[in-house]
Amino acid sequence: MKFDIIVVGGGTAGCACAYTGAKLGFKVLLIEKNSYLGGTMTSxxxxxxxxxxxxxxxxxxxxxxxxxxxxxIGGQVTYPDGNIGWFNPELMKIVLDKMMTDAGVNVLFDTTVSEVIRNKDKILGIGLNDKIMKYIKSTYTDNINKENEILSEYIETTHLVDATADAKIFKKINLKFLNNSEKKYQPTNLRFIMSGINLKEFSDWIMxxxxxxxxxxxxxxDGQxxxxxxxxxxxxxxxxxLHPVFKEGIEEGLITEADSNYFQLFTIPKMPSSVAFNCPRILEPFDINDKVAYSKALKQGRESILRLSNFxxxxxxxxxxxxxxNIANTLGVRVSNRxxxxxxxxxxxxxxxxxxEHPVLISKYPVDIHSEDxxxxxxxxxxxxxxLPVESLISKDYDNLFAVGRCISADFEAQAALRIxxxxxxxxxxxxxxLHCKDTKILGH
Ligand SMILES: Cc1cc2nc3c(=O)[nH]c(=O)nc-3n(C[C@H](O)[C@H](O)[C@H](O)COP(=O)(O)OP(=O)(O)OC[C@H]3O[C@@H](n4cnc5c(N)ncnc54)[C@H](O)[C@@H]3O)c2cc1C
Incomplete structure (x- = not known):
């Protein structure tokens, strides 16, 4: 069983990669640990x-x-400034499913990679846990012999793309990260949604x-x-x-000073009585690879959401x-392993x-660094x-291992502009x- 591209992580960058790859004729497997696609945009x-x-x-x-x-389907609006990026995160999950199906991407939810198979300078494939391996081999395989015996112990791939946001595949094989030598940090946020709001009254008041x-x-x-x-x-x-309103909330003990460090809200297409919040911001710096600290941050975030909602x-x-x-399933992480x-x-x-020579994106977005201070x-x-050149997506150590998304090879300040x-x-x-141009020799590599 061999794929042209295996993409690990069905989030923002991973979905774009898997979809485009399949549209170009590659046989693509997309592996996602959640039960839905979209990553940071949905979870x-x-x-x-x-x-x-x-x-x-x-x-x-x-x-x-x-x-x-x-x-x-009503899940997107364009603002008068021309920004097309206003979307509904629940409808996003459904649309991404359909796009992957239409392009012919093989998607595995609720799955993570157990091992990365490689020789000295090449990635050969990946292993999943035994049960999944058995199932996927019987579903996608062309190399089960007459006795129904499984011929290969792993899923082979020509290209392996790490789209896990934290470069988990690179971590699994102990490759070096740029952040190992830096002590630079941007706070995380735990976002949430409130519903049952009279938006007309709120709009008149805030305006x-x-x-x-x-x-x-x-x-x-569009009528909303x-x-x-x-x-x-x-x-x-x-x-x-809003300064006097937050000051009052703190004085009356409804919220803490820290709860007021960052507050942003906006409406969501096709959710006419709801508002989404880009907060609370978790101030205490922690290493995203440290699950004890991550768990503490999540709990802090949820306590803050309760106070903010009462306020x-x-x-x-x-x-x-x-x-x-709705409270986000995962913390919003701005920067982690690069x-x-x-x-x-x-x-x-x-x-x-x-x-x-080979750029992958053009942007003018500012350098956006959030601070805990x-x-x-x-x-x-x-x-x-x-x-941004494609070479910043290619592993220094393996020519057929790549990273897309916020974990690319960029310094801290540059990443702060590139991560949108x-x-x-x-x-x-x-x-x-x-990869398509390279494989079809258009680039002459
Ligand atoms: C608080 C906050 C606010 C932001 N605001 C904005 C904004 O307003 N506008 C904007 O454009 N950008 C914003 N950004 C930036 C942007 O949202 C992210 O940088 C971007 O979505 C990250 O995309 P990604 O593909 O790197 O990761 P993700 O979209 O998170 O995708 C990673 C995927 O990998 C999966 N995964 C992880 N580990 C594994 C594993 N072991 N096996 C399989 N799957 C795995 C995850 O479940 C996820 O689906 C914000 C970011 C944060 C944190």
């Missing part, structure tokens, strides 16, 4: 996809197709409160109110209209009858717009478009197209 409830702010576009076919299919439109927007799109607003304890030159019901107009309807690739992309490359977060505008959803889509799509 961490991270939305919207940010606007890359570029005139040029590269590897945007998957993104456009996904948003167009979501739009057809009056933030008369200067410092951070609040509200539009009617779409609004967003924010408050953080970072000044950033902004006068936060919102008490202080926000339109929230009087609201309730928590691989060492054939090329380490740096913040200088990004700021100077360095050109490369007051007034230390940074959103640095970039003057010109920058591109459209860029992760472009990495996945760009890698699949690169």
């Amino acid at each position: 961490s409830l991270v939305m919207p996809a940010m606007n890359t702010k570029t005139k040029l576009s590269l590897n945007t076919d998957f993104y456009n197709e996904l948003m167009s299919r979501l739009h057809n 009056e409160l933030d008369k200067d439109r410092n951070v609040t927007t509200s539009y009617e799109i 109110i779409h609004l967003s607003t924010a408050y953080t304890w970072d000044k950033g030159g902004i006068k936060w209209a 919102l019901r008490a202080k926000f107009k339109g929230f009087e009858n609201s309730y928590i309807s 691989i060492e690739g054939k090329y380490i992309y740096t913040i200088d490359d990004l700021k100077t717009g360095k050109k490369f 007051k007034d230390c977060s940074k959103l640095e505008t970039i003057e010109q478009e920058y591109m 959803i459209p860029s992760c889509f472009a990495m996945g799509e760009g890698l699949a197209k690169y």
Whole structure:
């Protein structure tokens, strides 16, 4: 049993890679540990996809197709600023399923890789746990002999793509990470959704409160109110209209000072009485590979969500009858393990717009570094478009091992600009197209 591409991780970048690869004629297996696709977009409830702010576009076919299919079932809207990235995370799961089926991607949910088979300089394949191996061999195999005997102990692949966000395949075979030598950190968030909100009342109240439109927007799109607003304890030159409301909440003991460190909300297409929150932000730095610390952070996040929901019901107009309807299954992680690739992309490359022969994405998105300390977060505008080379997706040690998504070979600052959803889509799509060109010798490698 042999695949052309095995993608491990059916999240943002992994789905784009698997879909594009299958569309180009590759035999693709996509392995996902959750019971649904979408990764950070669905399990961490991270939305919207940010606007890359570029005139040029590269590897945007998957993104456009996904948003167009979501739009057809009401799960996507475009804001007046032209951002197409506003989506409904539950409908996203359904649309991704259908896209993979249509492209012919073989998807395995609830599955992780037990071992990576390799020789000195090549990845040969992967092992899954015994039960799954038996099942998948009888389903996809062309190498079971007459006696129904399994001929190979592992699933072979020509290319192995690590799209697990934390580079878990690289970790399994003990490859070096760039972050091993750094002590740099961005806080995680545990996102949630509240429902039962009177959005009209809330919109009127918040638009009056933030008369200067410092951070609040509200539009009617496709018959639904779409609004967003924010408050953080970072000044950033902004006068936060919600400041007195949060101050009152802290004084009355409804929320803690830490609960107020970062607060952002926005509406969701096809959920007319719901609002999604990009908070609470977990301040305490921890290593994402440390499961004890990860578990503590999750519990802290859920306690904070309960306090925030009580505060919102008490202080926000339109929230009087609201309730928590969804808490993200996983923490939203901004940065974790980053691989060492054939090329380490740096913040200088990004700021100077360095050109490369085989780019996978073009973007102008700012360097977005969240900090656990007051007034230390940074959103640095970039003057010109920058591109990421495919060599930052290729393992330094194995020519047929790749990484796509937030774990690519880039320094901490550059990763802080590259990690947004459209860029992760472009990495996945760009890698699949690169492999296709390479395998068909178009690139002459
Ligand atoms: C709090 C927060 C807010 C953000 N806000 C925005 C925003 O507003 N707009 C924007 O564009 N970007 C935003 N981002 C960035 C963006 O969402 C992520 O960087 C991006 O989605 C990551 O994509 P990925 O493909 O690397 O990982 P993921 O989408 O997380 O995919 C990884 C997949 O691998 C799977 N997996 C993990 N381990 C295994 C395993 N062992 N075996 C099999 N499968 C496995 C996971 O379940 C998951 O499905 C935000 C990020 C965070 C954390």
